[in-house]
Amino acid sequence: MFQNNPLLAQLKQELHEQTPRVEGIVRAHEKGFGFLDTDNKKSYFIPVAKMKRVCNGDKVSGTVISNNDKESFEPESLIESALQxxxxxxxxxxxxxxxxxxxxxxxxxxxxxxxxxxxxxxxxxxxxxxxxxxxxxxxxxxxxxxxxxxxxxxxxSPYQLWLKTLARYDLETHAPQIESLTINNAELDNRQDLTDVNFFTIDSEDTEDMDDAIAISKGEQGDYQLMVAIADPTAYVLQDSELDHIAKIRNFTTYLPDFNIPMLPKELANDLCSLKANQKRPAMICKMNIDETGNINSDEITFIPAWIESKAKLTYNNVSNFLENNEDLTTNNIIIKQQINYLANLAKIRMTWRQTNALVFKDNGDYRFELDENRQVKSIIKESRRIANQIVEEVMVLANQALTLQLKNKIGFGVFNIHSGFDSKYIEQVVTFLNDNGISEFNKESLLSFDGYVKLRRIIDNTPFLSTKLRKFQSSADFSIEPHPHFGLGFDAYATWTSPIRKYGDMVNHRLIKAYIRSQKLMPPDKEQLKSMNERRKMLRLAERDMAENLYAQYLSDKIDETYSAEIIDINRGGARIRLCDIGAFAFVPLSMIHSVKEEIVPFPDEGVIKIKDKVCYKLADIVTVIICQVKNQSIIAKFSDEGKK
Structure with a gap:
């Protein structure tokens, strides 16, 4: 008789409406129960039985049930599932x-x-x-x-870790497969024959997709005539073709440790377009003059579609050993040996030029995982950037600057790399931090300007504590059709074209410069494509991070109690985040493993320091000695050793 009683239904509805309701994010505990974390920082207990209806990360709403002064949460409706x-x-x-x-x-x-x-x-x-x-x-x-x-x-599968990472970010696992790969007939016309020029490549020993070659001579006035040859995949990949569509989606070659997935078919990337020694290849050439102080003569920049034939494949280590230790070069070509010396001198000139006229990032070296036959990490090699690496970097920056001038002054648009310095939402924190550390000459407006940012960077770049702290306030890099400054590089505009085998944006710039040379119609890049490039780049970085975290955890799992030198890279309320100097792994040191008396240790994240008994004992960029304590999943926990700070 009570089943369809409208008064009872109304009473139930009124009681339901009077029951406190909240919404938040579910946080599961490994023992089966959980908590609901709300926006106002309050948490509600979720019993095991109710946790069976939700999962970690779900955004839900429901009611708060009170029982004997204890509150618990009962989920009722789903706002957004963590599992999609x-x-x-x-x-x-x-x-x-x-x-x-x-x-x-x-x-x-x-x-x-x-x-x-x-x-x-x-x-x-x-x-x-x-x-x-x-x-x-x-x-x-x-x-x-x-x-x-x-x-x-x-x-x-020994590739399980790699395949799971790629799947997690919806990335491809194989190179594109295209049956027919032939050069476009239109690309055969008006292509200058430069096969007699002594071009050569400098790459890693195992590099197959070689996309740049160099030739250089020196004038009587101390100036340099530089020719940079860049592989020309757009000679094969027609705009709006099937392969172009594939490259548009991929945007970049995916680089994971010992596992690369090319943007273009391997036949193109590793063979037909790769600037292999003693093989005739299509290339785009940039000719430029650089004076004895490192300035590019903007009136004498020329771009040429050409045929080249690299005369030698040199490696970074061999070239560095030749220049630094007077060891033999792996070529008997006397002209190339002379060119290597010219390039070493030019690189030094340009590094000085960039320190004065732009910005140079601190060289922290690279880390390389060495895997065994079962794809387990057997060692991690720290590779410092030697003179050969600096040569190639400076030449590529020169080539990209030359293209930027052409796009900016003669075409008006292209694919530009941009970076706006500090994120405006953090600018007040930046000003406060600088003032607290004795730098008071900057205000919000100057720090958000290109000139002000560059000026500050030149002040702080040799002060690790300041530069480490301010790094977290930086904005992300982006792409733009119009030229805008790249604060991080210290250039008022910067576009790239030197890696068209690996970057779709570089292919777009190749097509633009070709169209300009051939007096064809110039079409600006698609804004949606630039958005796709930025999103894909973020996914690739996340995939690279995940792979590194997994491999580091695997490597350190049997190295508990081993000692490492580390740099403090961040300080938060829970402790210090560090990076192991010799292998590059990131780890966390909880406050309890820094000092045993909880009441005596206090972190100051805004100041970038940790105080013990009111005394600054640790700060950002300090080099410390740590001991590995625990490796769980991808998390590495360490503690400061008795030696402490070095």
């Missing part, structure tokens, strides 16, 4: 296939079905990509259900 498209591991429970999403509680087993496009027969332990079909808080259905849309890797 995700990676997971296959298992079988009661003969039914389930998927365990990565980075979720091991208790979360989701029933799943298989999309018809997935042809592989799935086994226990296989990794797949799935999409969430239903959620327990959604109407009608009261369970988690997922659909498997893509196979990723077998449980025993």
């Amino acid at each position: 498209k995700f990676i997971g591991k296959i298992d079988f429970q009661d003969r039914a296939m389930v998927i365990f999403p990565e980075n979720m509680s091991t208790n979360l087993a989701i029933r799943c079905k298989i999309n018809k496009q997935v042809s592989e027969k799935l086994k226990e332990g296989d990794w797949v990509v799935a999409t969430l079909v239903s959620h327990p808080l959604q109407e009608e259905r009261n369970q988690f259900l997922a659909e498997i849309v893509r196979f990723v890797a077998e449980s025993n």
Whole structure:
């Protein structure tokens, strides 16, 4: 008799409306219960039974239940699921296939079905990509259900880590496959034959996609005549062709440790366009004159479609050993040996020029993972940038500056790399920090200007503490059709064209400069394409970070209690973030592992210091000695050794 009683229904509705309601993000605990974290920093306990209806990261709303002065949260409706498209591991429970999403509680087993496009027969332990079909808080259905849309890797695959990382960011796993790759007939006309010029390449020993070659001579007045040859994939890849469309989507070659996925087919990237020694190849040439102080003569820049034939493939180490240790060069070409010496002198001149007229980043070296036959990390090599690396860097900057002048002064648009310095939302913090450290000559307006930023960088770049602290207030780099300053490089505009095999934006600039030379119609780049390039670049950086974190954790997992030298790169309320100097791994040192008496140690993140008993004991950029304590998942925990700060 009470089932359809409207008064009872109304009473229930009124009671429901009077019950406190909140919304927030679910935070799961490994023991099965969880918490709801709200925007006002308050947390509510979620019992184990209620956690079965949500998962970590879900944004939900519901009611707060009070019982004996204890509050708990009961989820009622889903605002946004943390599981939409995700990676997971296959298992079988009661003969039914389930998927365990990565980075979720091991208790979360989701029933799943298989999309018809997935042809592989799935086994226990296989990794797949799935999409969430239903959620327990959604109407009608009261369970988690997922659909498997893509196979990723077998449980025993040595490439599992790489394939999972690529799948996580929806990145390709193979080079493009195109049946026909022939040079466009129009590209055969008016292409100058420069095969007699003594061009040569400088690359790593295992580089196959060589996209730049160099030739140089020196004038009687101390000036240099530099020719930079850049591989010309646009001779093969027609605009709006099938392959062009593929390159537009990929935007960049993907570089992961010992696992590269080319933007273009390997036949192009590693063969037909690669500037291999003693092979005739199409290239775009930039001719320029640089005076004895390092200035480019902007009136004498020439771009030429040409044929070249590199006379030698040299390596960074061999060229550096030749210049630094007087060792033999791996070529008997006397002209190339002379050119190497010219380039060493030009690089020194240009480094001085950039320190005066632009900005130069601190050289921190590169880290390279060495893997065994099972793709496990056996060592990590720190590679410092030697003179040969500096030569190639300075030549590429010169070539890109030359292109920038052409785009800026003669075409008016292109694909420009831009960077606006400090993020405006942090500018008051920057001013305060500088004032606190005795630099009071800058205000908000000057720091947001190109000239003011460059001036500050020249002051702080030799002060590691200041430059490390201010790095976190920087804005991100972007792309633009119009020329705008690149604050980080200290250039009023900067465009690149020197890596067209690896970057779609460089291909766009190649086409623009060719169209200008040939008096063809000039079309500005597509703004949506620039947006796609920026988004893809962010995804690639995240993938690179994930791979590095996994490999570092793998390498350090059996090195507990080993000692390393490290630099403090960040300080927060929980402790210090550090980077191990010799291998490049990032780790965290909790306050409790810096000083045992909790009441005596206080971090000051805004100031970039840690005080013990009111005395500054550690600050950003300090070099410290640490001991590895724990490696869990991708997190590396360390403690300061008794030696402490070096």
